[in-house]
Amino acid sequence: MELFDDFPSLGRTDLRDLKKGIDFAFRDFSRENGEAIENFFDPLMHFMVWFEKLLLATPWPIMILVFAALAWLGARSIWVVVGTVASFLTIGFFGMWEDTMATVAIISVATFLCIGFGIPLGIIMSRSNRMQAVVTPVLDIMQTIPSFVYLIPVVMLLGIGKVPGLIAVCIYAIPPIVRLTNLGIRLVDKEVLEAAEAFGSSYRQKLLDVQIPLALPNIFAGVNQTIMMALAMVVIASMIGVKGLGVPVLRAVSNQYLALGLMNGLAIVALAVIFDRVSQEYGKRLQKHRQGGHGA
Amino acid sequence: MPDIKVSIKNLYKIFGPNSESMVQKVEEGATKASLQADHKHVLGLNNVNIDIPARRIQVIMGLSGSGKSTLIRHLNRLIEPTAGQVLVDGEDVLAMSDQELREFRRNKMSMVFQKFALLPHRTVIDNVSYGLKIKGVDKAEMRERSQKWIDRVGLSGFEDNYPAQLSGGMQQRVGLARALATDAEILLMDEAFSALDPLIRNDMQDILLDLQEELHKTIIFITHDLDEALNIGDNIAILRDGAVIQQGSPQEIVLDPADDYVRDFIKDINRARVLDVKSVMEPGSSDTGLSFTADTILELAMPAMSNADVTSANVTHDGEVIGMVTLADMIGGIARPESHEGEQVTYR
Numbered sequence: 001m002e003l004f005d006d007f008p009s010l011g012r013t014d015l016r017d018l019k020k021g022i023d024f025a026f027r028d029f030s031r032e033n034g035e036a037i038e039n040f041f042d043p044l045m046h047f048m049v050w051f052e053k054l055l056l057a058t059p060w061p062i063m064i065l066v067f068a069a070l071a072w073l074g075a076r077s078i079w080v081v082v083g084t085v086a087s088f089l090t091i092g093f094f095g096m097w098e099d100t101m102a103t104v105a106i107i108s109v110a111t112f113l114c115i116g117f118g119i120p121l122g123i124i125m126s127r128s129n130r131m132q133a134v135v136t137p138v139l140d141i142m143q144t145i146p147s148f149v150y151l152i153p154v155v156m157l158l159g160i161g162k163v164p165g166l167i168a169v170c171i172y173a174i175p176p177i178v179r180l181t182n183l184g185i186r187l188v189d190k191e192v193l194e195a196a197e198a199f200g201s202s203y204r205q206k207l208l209d210v211q212i213p214l215a216l217p218n219i220f221a222g223v224n225q226t227i228m229m230a231l232a233m234v235v236i237a238s239m240i241g242v243k244g245l246g247v248p249v250l251r252a253v254s255n256q257y258l259a260l261g262l263m264n265g266l267a268i269v270a271l272a273v274i275f276d277r278v279s280q281e282y283g284k285r286l287q288k289h290r291q292g293g294h295g296a
Numbered sequence: 297m298p299d300i301k302v303s304i305k306n307l308y309k310i311f312g313p314n315s316e317s318m319v320q321k322v323e324e325g326a327t328k329a330s331l332q333a334d335h336k337h338v339l340g341l342n343n344v345n346i347d348i349p350a351r352r353i354q355v356i357m358g359l360s361g362s363g364k365s366t367l368i369r370h371l372n373r374l375i376e377p378t379a380g381q382v383l384v385d386g387e388d389v390l391a392m393s394d395q396e397l398r399e400f401r402r403n404k405m406s407m408v409f410q411k412f413a414l415l416p417h418r419t420v421i422d423n424v425s426y427g428l429k430i431k432g433v434d435k436a437e438m439r440e441r442s443q444k445w446i447d448r449v450g451l452s453g454f455e456d457n458y459p460a461q462l463s464g465g466m467q468q469r470v471g472l473a474r475a476l477a478t479d480a481e482i483l484l485m486d487e488a489f490s491a492l493d494p495l496i497r498n499d500m501q502d503i504l505l506d507l508q509e510e511l512h513k514t515i516i517f518i519t520h521d522l523d524e525a526l527n528i529g530d531n532i533a534i535l536r537d538g539a540v541i542q543q544g545s546p547q548e549i550v551l552d553p554a555d556d557y558v559r560d561f562i563k564d565i566n567r568a569r570v571l572d573v574k575s576v577m578e579p580g581s582s583d584t585g586l587s588f589t590a591d592t593i594l595e596l597a598m599p600a601m602s603n604a605d606v607t608s609a610n611v612t613h614d615g616e617v618i619g620m621v622t623l624a625d626m627i628g629g630i631a632r633p634e635s636h637e638g639e640q641v642t643y644r
Contacts (some may be wrong), residue, residue, distance in 0.1 A: 189413070194374060195409055195414075198401060199401060200400070200431075201430050205430055216417075287417075
């Protein structure tokens with residue numbers, strides 16, 4: 001009955017060798033290719049440094065004007081604009097301006113990267129069931145695996161800094177945009193698609209004239225979710241050297257500074273609310289024509 | 297013999313994994329029900345042969361599940377057949393390459409859909425220009441041609457509305473204008489008016505007939521509504537379980553139904569509105585002084601006869617008397633034909 005008493009596990013030595021083997025293999029890989037990969041991401045890093053410096057170098061009143069203008073363009077609501085201005089004024093008043101700008105910088109870049117890769121991936125996924133079957137579990141893993149686990153190889157490869165932080169944020173934040181692009185395109189009215197086909201649309205014409213416009217509400221919900229998830233990663237990203245509101249939060253946790261943690265945490269919340277309202281209102285405006293004024 | 301625009305030859309469509317091997321089973325006499333029960337394949341179309349004349353309205357009718365929507369989608373190859381041919385102007389649609397097929401759909405054949413299938417994010421005029429945009433017509437010309445068709449279907453002033461702001465009838469006018477704007481010679485209409493309420497449906501039929509009088513397109517019209525079929529069709533083909541069971545003019549179908557299925561179909565229609573005096577006339581001539589042209593429908597002829605207080609009249613064609621009708625002929629014509637007792641008619 002030995003089988004029932006002891007789980008038939010790999011021996012301690014074998015297990016250690018296995019882990020060591022994987023670790024050494026990856027270490028060798030990162031030693032050999034680390035530099036090449038870092039060079040590959042160099043332009044991205046320079047861009048991020050430049051963008052952050054730009055946000056910080058611009059005088060704060062101009063930045064607040066820019067934020068107010070963006071909020072107005074997105075939401076077309078005076079209350080959202082007032083809320084945005086008030087939030088940023090408060091943030092600055094409590095001395096969190098620089099960290100906030102750093103966070104805004106990384107969130108913006110991460111969001112654009114996610115959109116740039118996520119939407120095309122979602123389109124490819126919507127084209128084939130096999131592709132969907134392959135990509136969906138990968139997205140599941142990206143969303144559920146603890147972030148710390150993929151931080152290890154990323155840090156091993158790229159060290160500590162902005163780029164690994166950005167990659168970590170993107171891994172966590174890209175799944176919703178991919179999923180919702182795929183879903184949105186798959187949900188496009190079959191009749192309308194058939195009409196496009198019947199009038200002799202090419203694949204490109206179908207995609208640009210019918211599928212993407214009709215999927216836009218869903219795609220936009222994906223963008224919104226991506227922004228929210230990127231913000232949620234701010235604290236974890238600060239562990240690997242990303243500047244921003246996460247850094248003081250981390251310091252507050254390890255030193256039990258209640259006020260510091262609370263203030264910076266609330267600043268993240270304020271950013272989240274602003275991004276969320278502006279992007280949601282913009283998404284709603286995109287589909288205004290769907291509700292007719294005719295009771296149809 | 298009128299010139300044939302579209303010719304459907306021995307068309308089969310069978311849904312299922314081994315559809316091609318099933319064609320033979322159907323040729324050997326398997327029915328829709330037996331194919332379903334024995335081989336788990338669905339018989340969509342069963343040896344359909346229809347010659348569609350140019351510049352006329354061909355109606356294809358049947359109840360739901362009879363394969364009519366499947367059939368019309370074979371004409372522009374939205375659905376691939378299992379076997380058979382579709383010839384348009386002698387060219388086999390099924391042999392076209394993707395590129396040829398796109399050109400064919402852009403220029404030769406356009407389509408109107410049951411649920412309109414408009415682009416909800418485009419305005420009326422942009423929806424109407426859709427086919428032209430795909431063709432690559434330049435902007436100014438596109439605008440001008442679309443505007444012309446918007447005016448023709450009576451939607452002037454609604455150019456910048458979105459489809460959701462229009463009623464069903466107006467949306468389908470947009471669909472009709474969109475299909476007409478490409479100047480395709482062949483117009484496919486898939487239950488185009490079925491989603492509309494009866495008054496609007498009659499309106500749309502009138503619009504279509506008006507346009508047809510001037511445009512002379514080859515129209516292939518799918519419907520499940522016999523009144524609609526009789527009203528607009530020059531020719532009608534009746535489909536049941538994927539097979540054509542009768543083809544002919546409205547008169548022929550009403551006067552001489554091929555089987556109980558068709559007989560059941562026509563039993564509730566207003567026969568006096570379909571039949572003309574020619575179809576019930578007898579040889580000879582009448583001396584009452586009253587005369588009708590051959591295509592006068594009974595609904596008009598009978599009260600005229602009653603008003604003139606006579607019981608017979610001449611039937612004329614191009615000014616010449618070709619026969620006579622009596623009141624009894626006409627009453628006989630509108631009497632409902634007997635159904636064969638005891639025969640059970642099922643429709644699925």
